Amino acid sequence: KGRAPRPGASLPMQLWRLIARAFLAIGGWRVEGDWPADAQVVITAAPHTSNWDGIWMLAAGGAWGVRLRYMGKKSLTEGPFGWMVKLSGCIPIDRSQSNDVVAAMKANFAAVDDLILVVPPEGTRHAVSKWKSGFYHIAVGAGVPITFAVMDYGRKTVSLPATLWPSGDYARDLPIIQGIYADATAKFPEKFVMTGQ
Template sequence: MAGTSPLSRSRPKPSNRTGVFASLMRNLAALMLAVTGWKLEGDWPQDAEKAVLVAAPHTSNWDGLWMIFAAAYYRVKLRWMGKKSLVDHPLGWFVKWLGCVPVDRKSASDIVEQTAAAFAESDRLTLAVAPEGTRSAMTEWKSGFYRIAIKAGVPLIITVLDYGTRTVKIAGLFQPTGDYQADLPLIKAYYANAEGRHKGNFSLNAGED
């Protein structure tokens, strides 16, 4: 219900990042989430300075907005992969500041290697990746999010964007073992009851009404 506090169930603990701007954005995000009726659940992992954030379900452009608000509340700057051309101009620094991690699809090194290199060059990086890879219905997740975590040697942060309960949940850290086929069912289990904005497009229940 609109107006419900995002802190009504508990008071999720943010990251250990501090600063006036981070605090301001956190308060603004809490207000926006309250006004729109979204709630937060789960504490931010304090020992994850570098991680791949699993962003699912992803069935709508609205998903990014709720994730941005949630990240701001947790005092985390989400970063995302974008084409290198997005930063190859005088205002490229601003695009990077917004969170873009540029990747060159024409490079000899693949995207996984380029992204792993970005992790190595950063002291702190939370990279949001939608495993479905598209807002349209998919029957399988793409493995890029997992391969990036393995190559960079970082954990996964499991986040569940559930439109059914209007909750953004931080389910916790998942340490990938390197066995994708064994780990994937364990990761997907966190999303068993989640609903995307367009329910039938979520890959766990693709094809349903």
């Protein structure tokens, strides 16, 4: 589905890349791994136990020279500062109705040639008893791979260790996916749980 993004291709992206790299350096963070060759991909970003995770992840995307997109409440993109939230990469989701988020994101992937969607598999920064499967079903429905982004506060790295084409069998693939994050240190380790289906 189209070509993979070319890091730093446009002038605004080159500027964003410089700002993002400086921001990461000031915070003591670095990125590891090469950007995947896929123009359409779901990125699982974990552990996710703090609002800072999203900030570091967006900065990492900038350092790689790509624009990351993420799902957020529709209300965040409204009002006088809504345009800033949209500019940051937010795809508005209307949670006031019983919408099929998987179907909506499948349509978003079908509408463009390049979409890099970041999804925290926990679904929240709070402790959960099990991961949500939405990220997986979005990837399967859109026919795109899943790339793993590991947010490791112990090493202060955002790394991309592997990419997986989902088999369609969530129960079979989940242990493989969670194994990628087994040694990662969350900002709040007590909130990072990987259990169940």
